[in-house]
Amino acid sequence: MQKIWKKVPALVVFLAIIGGIFAMSPVSYADRAEQEMPSNDETVKELSYVEKEITVYINDSEMMSRGRLIEDTTYMPLRAMCEELDDCEIAWNDGIATVNSDTVKIIVQQGSNYIAANDRILYHDKMIRNLDGRIYVPIRSLAKAYSLTVEWDDLNKSVRLYGDPKGLKHGSEFYNSNDLYWLSRIIQAESGGEPLRGKIAVGNVVINRMNRPDYPNTIKDVIFDRKFGTQFTPVASGTIYNTPSYESILAAKICLDGYSLNNEMIFFLNPKIATNFWITNYRTYVMTIGNHKFYK
Numbered sequence: 001m002q003k004i005w006k007k008v009p010a011l012v013v014f015l016a017i018i019g020g021i022f023a024m025s026p027v028s029y030a031d032r033a034e035q036e037m038p039s040n041d042e043t044v045k046e047l048s049y050v051e052k053e054i055t056v057y058i059n060d061s062e063m064m065s066r067g068r069l070i071e072d073t074t075y076m077p078l079r080a081m082c083e084e085l086d087d088c089e090i091a092w093n094d095g096i097a098t099v100n101s102d103t104v105k106i107i108v109q110q111g112s113n114y115i116a117a118n119d120r121i122l123y124h125d126k127m128i129r130n131l132d133g134r135i136y137v138p139i140r141s142l143a144k145a146y147s148l149t150v151e152w153d154d155l156n157k158s159v160r161l162y163g164d165p166k167g168l169k170h171g172s173e174f175y176n177s178n179d180l181y182w183l184s185r186i187i188q189a190e191s192g193g194e195p196l197r198g199k200i201a202v203g204n205v206v207i208n209r210m211n212r213p214d215y216p217n218t219i220k221d222v223i224f225d226r227k228f229g230t231q232f233t234p235v236a237s238g239t240i241y242n243t244p245s246y247e248s249i250l251a252a253k254i255c256l257d258g259y260s261l262n263n264e265m266i267f268f269l270n271p272k273i274a275t276n277f278w279i280t281n282y283r284t285y286v287m288t289i290g291n292h293k294f295y296k
Contacts, residue, residue, distance in 0.1 A: 058160075059163075086104065109128065149161070183219050
């Protein structure tokens with residue numbers, strides 16, 4: 001009997017993990033073009049954290065909404081924060097929350113690492129959570145959706161928001177169509193089978209090169225750069241012209257919106273299929289995502 005009872009805690013943890021996985025199954029999602037939102041690509045793990053209630057101020061006035069500090073990230077309840085900042089309506093459909101007002105449309109899915117705000121894709125490395133039946137979003141994502149700046153007040157352990165709550169500039173005006181076109185295609189060609197973070201990392205490499213003085217200063221020119229030979233295999237093979245997947249377009253938008261896993265990495269390779277290992281011999285390793293190793 002003692003042996004059976006010793007196995008019970010492990011069984012409970014196993015069932016909790018399985019339940020979490022089914023709860024995080026992909027669900028349909030409609031954005032401006034009624035397209036499908038892909039599910040979160042991170043490994044679903046049992047949540048273990050210490051949380052603390054956080055006071056939030058906007059332009060030095062205390063908000064009624066309270067945040068929750070989970071590990072190193074402050075989360076805010078979606079409905080409470082949006083209703084306090086804006087005259088908005090929130091609708092639910094198949095686990096997707098849609099916030100609508102005269103200035104902003106925000107779409108949120110539990111378990112995802114990003115929100116859609118006015119057709120902009122705002123990524124955070126911490127996923128959206130359901131806590132006590134309420135959807136909580138990293139405060140920096142919601143603040144950006146309302147064009148607010150964020151400061152952490154370490155002395156008082158609080159968050160301060162500054163600015164006039166208004167809708168984020170729409171994606172149709174914000175994203176350069178030529179940049180989005182080429183960045184989404186190189187992401188697809190180089191990492192179509194990789195997880196979302198792997199796609200973002202490839203996009204980061206292209207943008208990091210563009211921001212360096214020793215590389216061309218446009219995304220297209222970086223991709224087709226031949227200064228030291230062809231830089232990206234898909235340019236030589238022709239797969240650069242293939243139509244990108246919806247997730248590759250998402251990754252491109254995330255990169256163009258300023259999210260970066262690392263601002264220094266400018267090389268990557270798949271060691272399983274690489275024929276030239278100059279990068280591994282002479283560059284500094286940064287990280288591995290999926291089949292790719294990234295270097296600076």
